[in-house]
Amino acid sequence: MSKKTGEAATNKAQELVRAQLADAKTEAFVDDGMLFLTATIERDGEELAASHAYTLDSMRPEELATAARDVANRVLQQLQSRD
Structure with missing residues (x-):
């Protein structure tokens, strides 16, 4: 995986959360085959904090985009249910 591809996925995950919760502080990274x-x-x-991870089957851009959406949705669901 290129650094640029991983960075795009982590940025996307964070953007998806901040689009729903503008005041959220976010951190995302790819390590050891997980986002x-x-x-x-x-x-x-x-x-209130929520953390989730996605096990990557590959490092293809499509897989990383799916992972970004998945973790963002799960984090949002957890935070919004406690809001």
Whole structure:
């Protein structure tokens, strides 16, 4: 996987979260065949965080795009259910 391809996937995952939760602090990275995403928001003085990972079957751009959407959706679902 090129650094550029992995960076595009991590950026996409973070953008998808911030599109729904503009105040979210996000971090994403690809390591050891997995895409990781963490998002943190503050609600009523309390910090809420959600982290999810996706096991990659390949490093193809299509696979990374699917992984970005998947982890973003799961992080959003978890944070919004606690909001």
